[in-house]
Amino acid sequence: VQLQASGGGLVQPGGSLRLSCAASGFDLDYYAIGWFRQAPGKEREGVGCISSRGGNPYYANSVKGRFTISRDNAKNTLYLQMNNLKPEDTAVYYCAAAYGRRPPFCLDSMDYWGKGTQVTVSS
Numbered sequence: 410v411q412l413q414a415s416g417g418g419l420v421q422p423g424g425s426l427r428l429s430c431a432a433s434g435f436d437l438d439y440y441a442i443g444w445f446r447q448a449p450g451k452e453r454e455g456v457g458c459i460s461s462r463g464g465n466p467y468y469a470n471s472v473k474g475r476f477t478i479s480r481d482n483a484k485n486t487l488y489l490q491m492n493n494l495k496p497e498d499t500a501v502y503y504c505a506a507a508y509g510r511r512p513p514f515c516l517d518s519m520d521y522w523g524k525g526t527q528v529t530v531s532s
Contacts, residue, residue, distance in 0.1 A: 410434035412523025414504045419529045424494050428526060430487040430504030437461070437480075441507045441515035442487045444478060446500035446528075456489070456502070458515035467512035472498075494530045501525035 416428040430442065443458035457468040459478045466478040477490040487504060505519035 410521050412504050412506060412521055414502055414523050414526040417502060417526030417528045420494055421532050422495060422530055425492045426528060428489040428502055430523060432485045437482050437485050439508060441510040443505050443516045443519060444489045445503045445505060448500040455516035458512055460511045460515060496530045499528060499530050501527050
């Protein structure tokens with residue numbers, strides 16, 4: 410089982426990034442995917458999540474209206490489109506999978522975790 414987030418980098422405030430989460434070793438069709446982040450010295454925060462079939466994702470208030478989660482099960486890939494980035498979005502971003510969960514509960518009891526990707530928002 411493997412989840413690998415990628416696409417992080419350095420971006421200026423107001424800029425955009427798209428993160429990808431590549432999944433392998435399990436049937437993604439049965440798993441909700443959550444995106445999380447952890448900034449230095451802070452607790453891990455759930456950013457948002459999407460059910461196994463897509464539909465309306467759940468977003469944390471801190472990112473609502475700026476971030477968009479999508480998935481392409483045929484490609485075993487999930488996406489986190491981040492727009493209007495702010496310095497406070499700086500963190501390591503992770504994706505994780507939860508069997509059978511649906512929003513807004515798909516940030517709970519994750520079964521698999523991936524390695525993170527660093528996002529830095531700075532001028």
